[in-house]
Amino acid sequence: xxxxxxxxxxxLVSLGSGLVFGVGLALSHMTDPERVLGFLDxxxxxxxxxxxxxxxxxxxxxxxxxxxxxxxxxxxxxxFHLPPYExxxxxxxxxxxxxxxxxxxxxxxxxxxxxxxxxxxNEVWWLVPAMLVGMGLQRWQADxxxxxxx
Amino acid sequence: MHAVTGSDAIMAxxxxxxxxxxxxxxxxxxxxxxxxxxxxxxxxxxxRREMAWRALFLLGLVIGAAGxxxxxxxxxxxxxxxxxxxxVLAGLLVGYGTALGNGCTSGHGVCGLGRLSRRSLVATTVFxxxxxxxxxxxxxxxxxxx
Numbered sequence: 001x002x003x004x005x006x007x008x009x010x011x012l013v014s015l016g017s018g019l020v021f022g023v024g025l026a027l028s029h030m031t032d033p034e035r036v037l038g039f040l041d042x043x044x045x046x047x048x049x050x051x052x053x054x055x056x057x058x059x060x061x062x063x064x065x066x067x068x069x070x071x072x073x074x075x076x077x078x079x080f081h082l083p084p085y086e087x088x089x090x091x092x093x094x095x096x097x098x099x100x101x102x103x104x105x106x107x108x109x110x111x112x113x114x115x116x117x118x119x120x121x122n123e124v125w126w127l128v129p130a131m132l133v134g135m136g137l138q139r140w141q142a143d144x145x146x147x148x149x150x
Numbered sequence: 151m152h153a154v155t156g157s158d159a160i161m162a163x164x165x166x167x168x169x170x171x172x173x174x175x176x177x178x179x180x181x182x183x184x185x186x187x188x189x190x191x192x193x194x195x196x197x198r199r200e201m202a203w204r205a206l207f208l209l210g211l212v213i214g215a216a217g218x219x220x221x222x223x224x225x226x227x228x229x230x231x232x233x234x235x236x237x238v239l240a241g242l243l244v245g246y247g248t249a250l251g252n253g254c255t256s257g258h259g260v261c262g263l264g265r266l267s268r269r270s271l272v273a274t275t276v277f278x279x280x281x282x283x284x285x286x287x288x289x290x291x292x293x294x295x296x
Contacts, residue, residue: 013179014203018210021172021184021256025211026218028165032226038152040285047152049162054259056166057173061264064174069265074181081181082265083252088272095251096258100277102243104284105236109255110248111186113241114208118216121228127241134245135191 010076025115028053033107033123040104173261176207185257186211187248251277 001009029035030053038047073079085092103109108116108127116124173184180203189204219225248254251273253262258277262270 010180010203011206013175014182014206015210017172017176017180017184018207019172019214019217020168020175020210021207022211022214022216023218024165024168024172024214026165026215026224027168028162029226030165031215033232034229035226037285037289040282041289042282043286044289045152047154049152049154049158052159052162053166053169054255056163057170057260058166058263060167060170061173061260062266065177065261065264066266068174068178074177075179077181079181080177082183083269085252085269088269092251092269092273093276095247095249096273096276097280098243098247099251099254100247100280101284102240102245102247103255103277104281105243105288106232106240108240108244109186110190110244111211111254111256113244114186114190115211115215118212119219119225121226123229123232123237126234126237127244130238130241131245132190132194134242134247135187135249136194136245137242138246138249139191139194 006076013076021111022115024053024057025112028056030112031116031119031121033112036107036109036112037104040107169256169260170264173256173264177261183257183261185253185261187245187254188252188257191249247277 025031028050030050035047036050038045039050041047069080069082099109106123106127108124110131113124113128113131117128176182176184182203184207186208189207192200192204193208244254251258253270253273255274255277258267258270258273263274
């Protein structure tokens with residue numbers, strides 16, 4: 001395969017994967033923040049419907065990822081791009097606490113928040129820019145700290 | 151507990167399976183983890199050659215969700231009156247937290263659990279428990295204390 005058609009195929013796969021992911025989010029109503037909060041509200045009128053979403057998704061990945069990652073490389077690239085981190089550290093824990101807090105306040109995690117940008121719901125035009133600012137702030141801070149240490 | 155009908159359960163499960171298949175497709179062919187916070191954060195800077203696939207994935211995400219609603223008419227009721235300052239605060243926490251912890255519901259939850267990553271198992275447990283605690287606090291503590 002020529003380099004050019006390789007790039008084209010990768011681009012199509014990214015777009016296609018995003019499309020299927022977006023349909024999955026909308027079909028399962030993960031795009032409804034009130035449904036998400038109803039799922040998180042276990043002591044209230046708990047709405048268990050979203051259990052099926054995580055269950056269905058993890059069933060597919062758990063059945064396939066280990067075997068897939070046993071291969072030397074993906075079809076369209078030289079290697080699997082996996083996160084380099086291995087340790088459970090304070091960054092992972094603190095980051096997860098902050099993310100969980102934000103998720104529990106408004107009912108949006110990053111995927112649904114971005115997916116909803118194309119809908120009639122205009123809440124995400126406030127939330128998504130703030131999310132990007134939060135990401136940028138953390139990156140800037142990390143770069144800055146690294147710069148001070150080196 | 152909220153009443154659950156058969157079609158609700160099937161739609162949730164089918165949606166979840168599609169999310170899993172989308173993640174499988176991206177990893178199997180492109181060798182990439184479908185972690186949405188990481189894909190979005192990567193657009194803010196860093197490697198320019200990595201921008202196109204990230205932007206295309208997120209574009210697909212928006213088109214896929216909007217296309218489903220356009221074709222089926224199955225759209226959730228739009229929430230109104232949720233305070234904007236609260237949305238901004240939640241967005242900042244979600245963005246900063248996922249960048250610091252290197253992942254969200256998709257990267258740690260769906261993909262990380264699938265490859266049996268210990269980090270992802272810890273992260274997913276923490277953010278789900280904290281989200282449940284936060285929602286409970288916001289929704290019920292005011293009424294319990296009154």
